[in-house]
Amino acid sequence: MSSLLITNGYLVTLDEANRFIANGSIYIENNHIIEVGESSAIQRTADRTIDARGSLVMPGLINAHHHLYSTFARGFSPPGSPAHNFEETLQKLWWKLDMALDSDDVYYSALLALMDAVKAGCTTVIDHHASPSCVDGSLDQIERAFRDVGLSGCLSYEVSDRNREGEGIEENERWIRKCRESGDGQMSALFGMHALMTLGTKTLERSAEIAHVLDTGFHVHAAEDEIDVRLTMERHGRQIMDRFQDFGIPGEKTVFVHGSHLDAREMELLNSTGSMLVNNPESNMNNGLKVSPILDFLQHDVLTGVGTDGMSPHMISQARAMYLHQRAEQRDPTIAFVEACRILLENNRSIANRLFNEPRGALAPGQLADIMIPDYLPFTPLTADTFYGHLLFGLSYARVRTTIARGRVIVDEGRLPQLDEDAIRARCAERAPRIWDRIQ
Numbered sequence: 001m002s003s004l005l006i007t008n009g010y011l012v013t014l015d016e017a018n019r020f021i022a023n024g025s026i027y028i029e030n031n032h033i034i035e036v037g038e039s040s041a042i043q044r045t046a047d048r049t050i051d052a053r054g055s056l057v058m059p060g061l062i063n064a065h066h067h068l069y070s071t072f073a074r075g076f077s078p079p080g081s082p083a084h085n086f087e088e089t090l091q092k093l094w095w096k097l098d099m100a101l102d103s104d105d106v107y108y109s110a111l112l113a114l115m116d117a118v119k120a121g122c123t124t125v126i127d128h129h130a131s132p133s134c135v136d137g138s139l140d141q142i143e144r145a146f147r148d149v150g151l152s153g154c155l156s157y158e159v160s161d162r163n164r165e166g167e168g169i170e171e172n173e174r175w176i177r178k179c180r181e182s183g184d185g186q187m188s189a190l191f192g193m194h195a196l197m198t199l200g201t202k203t204l205e206r207s208a209e210i211a212h213v214l215d216t217g218f219h220v221h222a223a224e225d226e227i228d229v230r231l232t233m234e235r236h237g238r239q240i241m242d243r244f245q246d247f248g249i250p251g252e253k254t255v256f257v258h259g260s261h262l263d264a265r266e267m268e269l270l271n272s273t274g275s276m277l278v279n280n281p282e283s284n285m286n287n288g289l290k291v292s293p294i295l296d297f298l299q300h301d302v303l304t305g306v307g308t309d310g311m312s313p314h315m316i317s318q319a320r321a322m323y324l325h326q327r328a329e330q331r332d333p334t335i336a337f338v339e340a341c342r343i344l345l346e347n348n349r350s351i352a353n354r355l356f357n358e359p360r361g362a363l364a365p366g367q368l369a370d371i372m373i374p375d376y377l378p379f380t381p382l383t384a385d386t387f388y389g390h391l392l393f394g395l396s397y398a399r400v401r402t403t404i405a406r407g408r409v410i411v412d413e414g415r416l417p418q419l420d421e422d423a424i425r426a427r428c429a430e431r432a433p434r435i436w437d438r439i440q
């Protein structure tokens with residue numbers, strides 16, 4: 001058994017009572033939190049004690065939609081004329097990049113992205129992967145990166161017909177079965193699919209049949225751009241959510257991503273089936289696309305989360321982007337602030353807790369010991385009433401001093417002591433230009 005004690009921190013527990021403890025301690029054994037309270041009340045000794053004096057202590061953040069492989073695109077501009085629309089963005093950049101990855105690239109791009117994520121206080125990542133030149137076993141490479149860094153991951157391969165009919169179905173099936181069998185809780189699985197615009201009827205039927213036999217949910221882009229809506233209507237005479245419903249894809253374990261062009265009736269269908277919807281505001285804005293209408297989703301009582309879609313490792317900046325976008329678009333300075341914070345802290349937690357067996361997202365006994373300690377103590381009052389202001393205006397720019405994932409200290413005073421960061425970054429710096437060359 002290993003034990004860890006965090007003392008003298010300003011605890012933001014996000015527990016059921018939403019307790020803020022000005023001088024608090026947390027006692028951890030193995031992967032889980034055992035005790036939380038005033039430092040004076042917790043008399044424990046542990047293998048290691050972290051003095052969090054001068055810092056906030058809060059639950060680790062959750063990224064509800066990522067593409068770890070996109071790491072190697074940072075700084076890259078596709079050759080030729082710039083993409084003018086979403087379809088060209090996929091064709092000129094993402095589908096060339098993912099095709100150029102070999103299985104070592106899959107590992108290293110995930111490793112680098114997860115190192116960045118954990119340094120930004122993120123401890124759980126829900127990933128959506130594609131690497132058509134090395135489909136089989138690609139999710140094992142990503143798993144290896146998760147285990148090397150120490151975070152929890154929910155993985156899926158994005159099935160599509162764009163290169164080969166049903167590409168990725170077997171990889172999802174294999175991964176889901178492996179997760180069930182290994183069963184240590186760190187990794188989980190969803191059945192991944194790209195989007196209806198790249199999925200034919202036969203592939204949808206096969207995917208749905210396998211996922212239903214395995215009793216798993218799906219992870220799929222939905223109505224990210226109008227082209228997905230238009231092609232689905234032209235080819236099948238169906239709206240997006242109706243088409244998904246035809247194959248039994250909505251449900252309580254299914255994550256739909258974006259949903260920017262879903263109408264009120266489709267949102268109602270998300271709600272009535274208990275499906276989850278993850279928005280990615282920075283990604284939509286970067287692509288010049290309509291941003292997911294988060295307030296409409298919330299009004300329809302849809303469990304709405306937030307991800308980065310590969311844009312960045314920073315989750316708090318996604319919450320900023322959510323509310324800033326809503327205010328700019330609707331010219332209303334009163335909206336979306338509280339909702340954006342709740343989406344990040346409460347809804348992402350609810351999503352993760354549907355996909356993983358171990359509960360997380362609060363500092364409370366029995367919870368997974370996923371904790372971030374940012375270098376931040378405010379010079380103005382910090383209470384339940386003021387916390388969201390600190391989150392979006394202060395914590396968003398704070399350095400993360402320590403990150404604990406699954407009870408292990410992963411980031412220690414800003415460094416990753418279990419990994420040779422310089423060597424990994426050097427390997428990545430060698431690999432990325434080779435990938436860029438392959439895309440020219």
Ligand SMILES: [Zn+2]
Pocket residue numbers: 065066067128221257309
């Ligand atoms: Zn995505």
